[in-house]
Amino acid sequence: MAELTLREALNRALKEALERDPGVFLMGEDIGAYGGAYAVTRGLWKQYGPERVRDTPISEAVIVGAGIGAALAGMRPIVELMTINFSLLAADQIVNTAAKLHYMSGGQLEVPLLIRTVTGGGGQLGATHSQSFEGWYATVPGLRVVAPATPYDALGLFRACLKDRNTVIFAEHALLYGVRGQVPDEYYEVPLGLAEVKRQGSHLTIVAYSRMVHIALAAAEQLARRGVESEVIDLRTLRPLDTEAVVNSVRKTHRAVIVEEGWQSGGIGPLLALLIQEQAFDHLDGPVVRVAGADAPAPYNGRLERSGIPNEDAVVKAVESRFGL
Amino acid sequence: MKVKEKLSKELVAQLYRQMFLIRRFEEKSAQMYMLGKIRGFLHLYIGEEAIAVGSIPVLQPEDYVVTHYRDHGHALARGIAPKVVMAELFGKVTGSSKGKGGSMHLFDRRLNFMGGYAIVGGQLPVAVGLALASKLRAEKSVALCFFGDGALNQGEFHESMNLASLWKLPVLFFLENNLYGMGSHIDRTFAGGREVHRAADHYRMAARRVDGMDILAVRDTTQEALEWCRSGKGPYFIEAETYRFRGHSMADPEEYRDKEEEALWRPRDPLSNFRRFLTEEGWAGQGEVEMIEGEVEREIEEAVRFAEESPEPPPETLVEDIYA
Ligand SMILES: Cc1ncc(C[n+]2csc(CCOP(=O)(O)OP(=O)(O)O)c2C)c(N)n1
Ligand SMILES: [Mg+2]
Numbered sequence: 294m295a296e297l298t299l300r301e302a303l304n305r306a307l308k309e310a311l312e313r314d315p316g317v318f319l320m321g322e323d324i325g326a327y328g329g330a331y332a333v334t335r336g337l338w339k340q341y342g343p344e345r346v347r348d349t350p351i352s353e354a355v356i357v358g359a360g361i362g363a364a365l366a367g368m369r370p371i372v373e374l375m376t377i378n379f380s381l382l383a384a385d386q387i388v389n390t391a392a393k394l395h396y397m398s399g400g401q402l403e404v405p406l407l408i409r410t411v412t413g414g415g416g417q418l419g420a421t422h423s424q425s426f427e428g429w430y431a432t433v434p435g436l437r438v439v440a441p442a443t444p445y446d447a448l449g450l451f452r453a454c455l456k457d458r459n460t461v462i463f464a465e466h467a468l469l470y471g472v473r474g475q476v477p478d479e480y481y482e483v484p485l486g487l488a489e490v491k492r493q494g495s496h497l498t499i500v501a502y503s504r505m506v507h508i509a510l511a512a513a514e515q516l517a518r519r520g521v522e523s524e525v526i527d528l529r530t531l532r533p534l535d536t537e538a539v540v541n542s543v544r545k546t547h548r549a550v551i552v553e554e555g556w557q558s559g560g561i562g563p564l565l566a567l568l569i570q571e572q573a574f575d576h577l578d579g580p581v582v583r584v585a586g587a588d589a590p591a592p593y594n595g596r597l598e599r600s601g602i603p604n605e606d607a608v609v610k611a612v613e614s615r616f617g618l
Numbered sequence: 619m620k621v622k623e624k625l626s627k628e629l630v631a632q633l634y635r636q637m638f639l640i641r642r643f644e645e646k647s648a649q650m651y652m653l654g655k656i657r658g659f660l661h662l663y664i665g666e667e668a669i670a671v672g673s674i675p676v677l678q679p680e681d682y683v684v685t686h687y688r689d690h691g692h693a694l695a696r697g698i699a700p701k702v703v704m705a706e707l708f709g710k711v712t713g714s715s716k717g718k719g720g721s722m723h724l725f726d727r728r729l730n731f732m733g734g735y736a737i738v739g740g741q742l743p744v745a746v747g748l749a750l751a752s753k754l755r756a757e758k759s760v761a762l763c764f765f766g767d768g769a770l771n772q773g774e775f776h777e778s779m780n781l782a783s784l785w786k787l788p789v790l791f792f793l794e795n796n797l798y799g800m801g802s803h804i805d806r807t808f809a810g811g812r813e814v815h816r817a818a819d820h821y822r823m824a825a826r827r828v829d830g831m832d833i834l835a836v837r838d839t840t841q842e843a844l845e846w847c848r849s850g851k852g853p854y855f856i857e858a859e860t861y862r863f864r865g866h867s868m869a870d871p872e873e874y875r876d877k878e879e880e881a882l883w884r885p886r887d888p889l890s891n892f893r894r895f896l897t898e899e900g901w902a903g904q905g906e907v908e909m910i911e912g913e914v915e916r917e918i919e920e921a922v923r924f925a926e927e928s929p930e931p932p933p934e935t936l937v938e939d940i941y942a
Contacts, residue, residue: 326874327801350771350807351738351799379737382772417658417709419720421736589937593720594709595657597936 294477300470302444303333303409306451307371311341314369314455320347320356321373321409330375331411331470353382357408361391361460364406369455374410377426377464391460392435406460407451412440413466413504413554414591415602423591423598427464427503428553428560431531437461437485438531442506444474446529449483457485466504486533490542494522497548497612500539500565502528505552505603512552512608521618531561539565540572547578548616552603557585582615584608623838630901631910633833634892636675637667639914640691641889643700644864646918647690647707647721651868655926656707660721663691665863668888669764669794670695672836676844677762682730682748684741685764687722688794688862689734692764696731698724701921710928717931718939730759738799739772741765742791746778749787749853760788760847768799770808770817779855783821786852790843791818793857794830800866801874815857823855830858831886861886 297305310317323330325338325348338346349356353374360370374380380387387408394402414423431438437459441447447465454461491506492513501509506527513523524542528535543549549569551562566581587601612618644662651660663670666688674683674695685692693703698714706713707721714724722736732748735741745763752759769775770793782789795814797804810817818825824846828839836858843854861883865872896902902910 323801326806328873330800348802348806350802351768352771352773354773382737382739382774417720419658419723419736420718421723421740422659587936589940592718592931592936593658593706593715593723594717594931596930597709597718597933600933601936 294475296473297444297476298470299441299444299447299465299472299474300331300333302448302476303451303465304335304337306448307334307337308340310371310455311337311345316367316369317371318345318347318368319371319373320349320360322349322351322356322375324348324373329373331467333409333465333470334373353379354386357383357386358390360406360408361386361394361404364404365394365402369405371407371409374408376422376467377410377412378422378424380410380426387430387436387460387462388433392433395459396435403458404460405458407454407463408461409463409465411467412464413468414598415468417593417595417598418591419593420590425555425560425586427462427531428555430462431561435459436532438464439485439529440464440466440503440531441529442469442503442527444472444476446483446489446527448476449481450485450529452482453485456482464503469504472507483529485530486535488529488535488538489527490524490538491527492523492525494524495546496522496618497550497616498524498526498539498542498546499550499552499608500526500528501552502531502561503554505554508603508605508608509552511605512612515605515609516612516618521612528561534561534565536568536572540569543569543573544576547576549577550582550584550608550611552584552608554586554602557583557588560585579616582611584611623841625901627901630896631906633671633675634896634902634907635910635914636671636695637833637889637892638911639700639917640667640670640694642914642918643690643694643703643921646922647704648864648868650707650922656721657709658720659687660707660868661688661866662862662864663688665883665887666794666796666830666860667691668833668836668892669792669830669858669860672833673762673792673840676837676840677760678758680730680757680759682732682745682759682761684732684745684748684761685734686738686741686766686769687734687736688766689722689724693724693726693731693734696726696729698726698729698731700917701924704921704925705928708925708928709930710925711931711935712924712928716935718935739765739769739774742769742774742778745789746782746787749782749789750785753785753787758848760790760844762790762792764792764794766799767793767795767797767804767808767814770814779818779821779823782853783823786850788847789853790840790847791853791855793855794860795857796860796862798862798866798875800870803874815855818855823853824851825855825857827857827859830860831888831891833888833892863887
């Protein structure tokens with residue numbers, strides 16, 4: 294066991310990938326000499342050289358597109374899009390190409406491409422730099438979407454992604470890189486499509502992923518002080534989605550709260566609410582509750598920005614007002 | 619410094635004032651960032667002032683300006699009041715975007731300052747559209763579009779260059795070539811070599827390179843380019859060679875540049891050189907220059923005080939201005 298930050302866990306994951314598979318190479322903007330905008334790739338360029346840790350121009354479309362091509366040809370590329378906001382310049386390659394080739398070729402072609410990117414707001418970076426598009430990508434059949442909340446999950450999921458033969462959007466929250474956690478020295482994996490109960494409880498189920506897992510846990514802590522026991526489920530992957538874990542928990546607790554950072558009108562929440570309603574309707578004591586980001590672009594002003602991002606008080610308040618708990 | 623235009627004392631003093639204003643504004647911003655008054659990303663224009671001040675004051679009011687996220691210098695040169703820009707950096711309701719845009723997203727509709735764009739390359743197609751409107755309505759407006767060397771490698775750059783040239787649109791593409799896109803030197807990112815302005819040849823677009831550290835050279839070249847655009851000949855491409863004396867943003871540890879390179883550029887500092895030009899060529903006495911500097915210092919102090927004392931945007935503004 295070692296205590297690592299999420300950043301360190303990912304750095305270890307990348308190092309291990311480069312070590313184990315000669316087909317693995319990294320590319321992205323300033324990931325090499327500069328060490329990565331969020332320092333996740335620090336040291337790799339020195340250790341593995343500029344052939345395998347490739348600095349690219351600011352050209353998102355061809356970064357992803359070339360990743361697709363190399364993957365088609367049998368390599369195992371890992372590309373970094375500096376943030377998910379810039380993935381829009383590569384959205385065509387991601388959605389129209391990477392997600393479609395296997396299907397359109399009748400199963401002949403495979404695109405085992407891992408796209409690492411940074412998601413989320415809260416850093417006062419303004420409207421163009423604070424978005425959470427993983428929910429969008431999770432609506433695309435053919436893609437996998439992963440969003441870890443802890444160093445343990447980040448490393449374990451990363452390994453599972455490398456074994457997967459499809460394109461993965463691996464969304465890392467900008468504010469989670471410093472989060473610490475225990476990581477085993479021995480090899481393990483966290484399978485895709487498997488949610489985890491991060492806290493047991495019997496009165497309600499709070500479903501979240503990425504940074505919102507920590508918000509959910511903090512809210513659960515507050516609620517526990519007055520005897521309300523929440524079960525906190527970390528989805529870990531948005532596609533495939535572990536509906537079963539959520540439904541099983543809701544059947545037990547009879548109440549569901551879905552917390553996510555992205556806009557109220559999108560994201561994974563609406564689909565989850567539908568699935569809960571379809572599969573656990575008779576078990577529900579009330580409507581499924583949603584706590585999501587305000588339906589607004591992210592403002593620069595800090596106070597305004599924070600008011601648009603779910604925090605633990607918002608979750609607690611929703612539980613109080615909607616369930617009377 | 620070579621000059622074609624007939625200079626006046628007033629003009630020279632005015633240009634110096636603006637350059638000095640931007641320099642001091644940026645230094646003050648850095649200080650405010652360290653104090654936590656400004657947050658998020660902050661990209662300083664220090665070292666590149668001669669470009670904004672050499673070009674933007676040559677424009678007519680009906681011309682447009684679009685630029686990237688390193689936009690304080692352009693905004694100030696276009697005439698947005700320093701206190702309004704500072705208030706925006708402080709996230710205050712008195713800022714140019716009511717505190718909702720921030721450093722990278724400055725705008726002023728009345729000044730045809732159509733904005734700072736924080737997605738690399740995103741402003742280029744917008745400039746094409748502004749110029750298209752100008753042409754369709756037979757107006758004289760030119761769209762002056764700033765971008766960095768990093769943007770050269772985006773598809774949007776090539777798409778914009780092509781369309782502007784194909785349709786003969788009055789866009790002045792203004793490359794601020796400071797040799798780096800974040801931590802990457804242009805030699806490591808751009809395959810077209812160091813004669814970057816030659817990139818325009820492929821689109822049969824008029825192009826020139828200029829010393830971006832020489833404000834008067836920038837001014838001459840811009841005037842020429844604007845005439846070209848206004849006369850219906852189509853777009854024009856200027857490459858200004860420059861250098862940023864600070865990191866990419868305040869968060870940049872700057873491990874990728876060596877001090878020697880910086881030392882080579884230091885003597886080309888556009889501000890101190892222009893100051894020397896003023897005093898040595900007799901455009902202004904030492905006292906006059908110091909008077910200008912004193913005025914600017916007070917204006918910057920006033921801007922900080924204004925930003926500091928201004929109120930935060932009210933909570934309900936989070937969901938205002940989403941739709942027109
Ligand atoms: C599409 C996109 N990709 C990446 C980024 C992150 N980024 C911001 S500025 C920058 C470097 C741009 O360099 P350049 O165009 O030369 O402008 P300079 O900063 O030198 O003025 C990068 C990579 C971004 N904002 N947008
Ligand atoms: Mg540059």
